[in-house]
Amino acid sequence: MNNADPTRTKPLASPPDGPVRSRGGTLTASQVSAWFGASKVLEGVDLEMGAGRVTALIGPSGCGKSTFLRILNRMHELVPSASLAGSVLLDGQDIYGTSLRVTQVRRRIGMVFQKPNPFPAMSIADNVAAGLKLTGTRAANRTELIEESLSRAGLWNEVKGRLRDPAGGLSGGQQQRLCIARSLTVRPDVLLMDEPCSALDPTSTRRIEETIGELREQVTIVIVTHNMQQAQRVSQRCAFFLAAENEPGRVVESGPTSTIFDSPRDARTSDYVHGRFG
Ligand SMILES: Nc1ncnc2c1ncn2[C@@H]1O[C@H](COP(=O)(O)OP(=O)(O)OP(=O)(O)O)[C@@H](O)[C@H]1O
Numbered sequence: 001m002n003n004a005d006p007t008r009t010k011p012l013a014s015p016p017d018g019p020v021r022s023r024g025g026t027l028t029a030s031q032v033s034a035w036f037g038a039s040k041v042l043e044g045v046d047l048e049m050g051a052g053r054v055t056a057l058i059g060p061s062g063c064g065k066s067t068f069l070r071i072l073n074r075m076h077e078l079v080p081s082a083s084l085a086g087s088v089l090l091d092g093q094d095i096y097g098t099s100l101r102v103t104q105v106r107r108r109i110g111m112v113f114q115k116p117n118p119f120p121a122m123s124i125a126d127n128v129a130a131g132l133k134l135t136g137t138r139a140a141n142r143t144e145l146i147e148e149s150l151s152r153a154g155l156w157n158e159v160k161g162r163l164r165d166p167a168g169g170l171s172g173g174q175q176q177r178l179c180i181a182r183s184l185t186v187r188p189d190v191l192l193m194d195e196p197c198s199a200l201d202p203t204s205t206r207r208i209e210e211t212i213g214e215l216r217e218q219v220t221i222v223i224v225t226h227n228m229q230q231a232q233r234v235s236q237r238c239a240f241f242l243a244a245e246n247e248p249g250r251v252v253e254s255g256p257t258s259t260i261f262d263s264p265r266d267a268r269t270s271d272y273v274h275g276r277f278g
Pocket residue numbers: 036041059060061062063064065066067068079
């Protein structure tokens with residue numbers, strides 16, 4: 001591509017032969033509260049999700065984990081009745097401020113959902129490239145980015161001989177890794193994952209967990225999980241959310257995963273992580 005032409009959109013990706021830069025962004029949530037209409041569902045969440053780490057959001061159903069996750073890449077505002085207070089900074093930059101457009105925020109902070117959602121009739125390669133299209137990103141090195149993204153998602157070896165086949169022919173676990181690859185094409189700083197293994201069998205789950213482990217040096221990961229073993233296996237930090245009856249969800253405690261599981265400060269954390277409720 002001719003980089004000398006200043007009118008051309010500069011691709012986000014590095015040159016094809018360049019390595020993926022080791023990076024990841026730090027997300028800092030301060031006093032985040034959220035509402036759906038008049039109903040307050042989250043209260044005063046303070047949480048730092050550091051670069052190079054996996055942060056697990058745990059807690060019983062309905063305590064606001066997914067809402068919090070969606071606030072982190074401005075998806076919460078897609079619900080017409082939704083509102084929020086507080087701030088979220090990505091490396092010190094306010095993601096709700098005027099210096100970042102919403103498309104830039106969603107490009108730098110990607111999301112992988114509970115149920116794999118590839119375009120089933122579209123080819124495997126086109127599904128990965130759709131990550132560029134969905135975020136309005138132009139890239140000269142499309143082919144290399146497809147291989148790089150599939151490799152980083154741990155899927156390249158399984159699909160390299162059938163990139164033109166429809167994605168609907170992949171197993172559930174492969175489809176989820178394809179969705180991870182799709183998110184990685186724009187080289188995000190942060191990847192948000194909302195129960196990414198809940199629709200998968202144990203073998204596929206372990207494969208995704210390995211992928212998370214491989215990715216964390218390059219991308220900050222925030223994952224919602226109901227699986228306590230998974231939180232222990234994949235995360236370095238944990239935040240325990242809880243909503244008392246008719247109250248919004250709050251973070252009871254957060255810290256290193258080993259502390260949350262082995263010596264939490266709050267008895268409710270201990271009860272939850274040891275399966276005594278929720
Ligand atoms: N679109 C919505 N409109 C109205 N209320 C909503 C909406 N989405 C979530 N809520 C409510 O907000 C609260 C928090 O929900 P949220 O999905 O964030 O919790 P969660 O901890 O992720 O739950 P789960 O673990 O079951 O996914 C719940 O009371 C839920 O009913």
